[in-house]
Amino acid sequence: MGSLLISPLLMLALSLVAGAQEDPLFPFSEYLDHGRDVRLRWGFDKATDIITFELTVNTSGWVSLGFSPNGGMAGSDIVIGGVGPQGTYFTDRYAEGNELPSVDKEQNYKLLSLTEVNGQTVMKFQRPIAACDPQDFSVTGIPIKLIYAYGIDDDISYHGSQRGTKEINLLNYMPRSTPSDSKYFDLTMTNYTIPDVRTTYYCKIMPAPFFDRKYHIYRIEPIVEHLDMVHHMVLYHCPPSVTNPHEEVCFHSAEINQCLQVTAAWGVGGGAFEFPEVAGVPIGGDGRVQMYRLEMHYNNPSKLKGRVDNSGLRFFYTSELRQHDAAVLQTGLAVSPGYAIPPNASMYHTYGLCDTSLMRQIGPEPAHDLHVFASILHTHLAGRKVRVGHFRDGQQIDFLTFNENYDFEYQQILNLGETKMIKQGDQVLVECTYNTQDRNTITWGGLETTDEMCMVFLLYYPALDISLCHSFPSPDDLVQELGMTNQK
Structure with a gap:
């Protein structure tokens, strides 16, 4: 057992452009019904074991949300609330069957x-991610059947047709947009024979395709031909000085090493990300x-x-520009x-330390706060845990993300559960x-x-x-x- 001490010699490299912010508590959203009368927004923090919900229903009556083992009421962990003549009411309940x-x-539940307001009820509440008693339902990293129901008034009785169910993976949520003009392009290897x-x-x-105006890439999918050999892929954006397409073993030429701005990354076991x-x-x-520059490991x-590979990445893009x-940012x-x-x-x-106070020293414009929404954690075979601490004014205020059971074979992009803000001057360890x-x-550290x-x-x-x-x-x-007598 031991620790490797570091000196914060920070390496920074140049990258991209600008924007502002969403509600950090509720980065995820789904309508639970086809008529779009019931909307659920949520976010979570695994470090505190708390998941937070906002249930919005177009009604002036009671509203409810439940966690069901099979999509029905029996065995469900349910919360019911509303605004009645005597004020608000809110209770944590358990369903034995098809009855109140x-x-x-x-x-x-808190x-x-x-x-x-105006015929719409909005209920915000929190609950632990893990079950606290036998009548609670644990939220896990697999899809969960959510049930909902509501009434037209505050008499909590039979809901009639005003109910439904929807299966959602709350902790590993992946949105799926369908912009009307969605298109895609691929950046891949071309018939590359993997060395023995x-x-x-x-x-x-x-080169990427030429675009005469700005678009936004909103979804990235891996194209992997040889899952037993493709360990990871990183795509870097090149500066304007790099104009000639070519390929070679990485890290040997100056031109290859100019492309440092990370655009996308995929690791073994990962999937698509939106x-x-x-x-x-x-x-x-x-x-x-x-x-x-597509870097293949x-x-x-x-x-x-004799393995011939055409793996790479697929990028879905749209002209419907987003807010930001x-x-x-690569750190560690x-x-x-x-x-x-x-x-x-x-x-x-x-x-590995990132001191953001140094960013303002090199950028062409003043550095601004970072709103972090996802991460990829990466070690090799000996790695067992990865934790990313967030420090402000010398004190740890949070974990940005962590994995206490790191698996080399399963390196997916992790949604943080809520948008976390790194202010200029903060440190990321x-x-x-x-x-x-x-x-x-x-x-040794190496490739x-x-x-x-x-x-x-x-x-x-x-x-x-x-970008670094x-x-x-x-x-x-x-x-x-290490108790070494010299550095050799």
Whole structure:
């Protein structure tokens, strides 16, 4: 057990453009009925084990929302509320069957507000994510059948046809937009023969289609031909100085290394990702063909021969511009052999720091606050946990995101559950925890799958002209921590 000390030598690199904000408590929204009379908005914070809801129903009567094991009333955890002649009422209930649910012995729902205006009732409330008693329903990372019902007045009785059910994954929600002019383009490898070596990083610089005006990318999908070999993909936007399409092994040429602005990333086990309705990645409108570098990490431990790959990413875009431009900020530890993890360690920590107070020193415009809505956490095989602490004025105020059971084979984009604001001057500290009990030599930071990484991609808006904010370890502290007599 140990910790890797760092000096906050911050590396910053240039990136994108601008915007303002949504309600951070309720980043997700769904209509529960076809007539759009019942709308549910929600957000959650796993660090505090709280999920917050706003139920809006076009009625002046009682309203209810339930969590059902099968879509019916029996066994459902239900909350009922409204605004009556005597004021507001609100109760946590449990349904034994198709009858008025009984009041739960333990009231584990907290009312935040309840209003009735112009024939519309709005009920805001919180509850724990995990069940608190046998009559509560735990919210998990799988789809849940939500039931709703409401009345025309405050007499809580049979709802008639004013009820329904809808299955939603509350903790892993993925919106699905269908803009009227939606189109897509692909950026992929072209008949690339994967080498018969364990690790290959291959880069391809290519143009996106030309757009005569600005569009927003609102959905990104992976195209993966060889799931057993494609470990991850990162797409970087290139500066105007890069104009020639070509491909080569990564990290060797100056031109390849100019493309540093992360636009999209995918890791093994991940799926499609759709941006919140207030934000999209901008493309076009600057009068030039935009160039991108697709970085492919192929992991071929069996050294198989003859695999030809056309994997890459698909981008759905629309002319219906959203309120903000979105971007990606890469933070954590810089990828280099400058940090190490000792062998036979059951729980070893490394730390990467992003100090946002340094951003204002390099940007062409004053840096603004970041509204973070999703993340991708990334280590290699020894990684067991990743936590991203949020600090302000020297005190930790939150976890931006975390995964206490990190799985190398399942690296998906994680919605944060609520939009979290990083103010200028805040610090973001990435902690990675490793287990090397199956190793008898030092594990160095590096590109091989058997090397290690500690990085986090934060998806946020409005976009800044900054894409990297990470740190290097202090060499002296590293040597001392590992008990080495010299750096060789």
